[in-house]
Amino acid sequence: MDLFEHQARELFERYGVLVPRAEVADSAPEARAAAERLGGRVVVKAQVRTGGRGKAGGVRLAADPAAAYLTARQILGMDIKGHTVHRVMVAEPVEVEREFYLGYALDRAAGRFLAIASAEGGMEIEEVAVRRPEAVARIPVDPDEGVTEAKAAEIAAAGGLPAEAAPTVRRLWRALTEQDALLVEVNPLVRTRDGAIVALDGKVTLDDNARFRRPRAYAADTAEADDPREAEAAARGLNYVTLDGHVGVIGNGAGVSATRTTPTAPPATSSTTA
Incomplete structure (x- = not known):
């Protein structure tokens, strides 16, 4: 089961990963009210289970609550790769100094997980992986050993992430293993101008074979399909x-x-x- 971004954000927050303040809105008036509570200037993000939202126009900056209202009206009902937008997430903007990529994915053939990290996160990460695969580090993770402090430092260094990202590397591993996930991805993971490491986006895929352990999550997922x-x-x-x-x-x-x-x-x- 793929989580919506707002669900992934809430999951990351529970594990101590820094995320922007945000609210979910089902209508343009709700988006305007959320923007007012978040300080006025916000990012309005389509909530659909597919990538490429930014390139499709589903992620836009709104300068004030009135703009958030108009932006939400434009995004709600959009079709993004066959997915209709029924909800938006209204998020506080972040002053970004640099973008990175960080994720964990199941390597079925090897029977282990791969930590994937790059100093070149953002919307073009797929093209970077194709054109310059050496810019994307893939570090095997033994599931029995897990991600220790030393392993987290190794993953951060291999991917060109700042040393202060290592605690986030460990927290995302905990989220992956404790929530029976097959994939956890943050793109972009950013360092802000004040030095904080923040997850600006999130993708999480849960293992359907473990759904009996999370009946509430799957019941909510059915309602939000x-x-x-x-x-x-x-x-x-x-x-x-x-x-x-x-x-x-x-x-x-x-x-x-x-x-x-x-x-x-x-x-x-x-x-x-x-």
């Missing part, structure tokens, strides 16, 4: 993923699956392969 079809499937104990195109895949385990192709024009015949 982007796609009503996904919510209906979850209520029936099924996994449903919305995809682009005209090919559907039904999988029932043991390597058995069926595909259904639906052409854009009415077909003379249809076929199903298994």
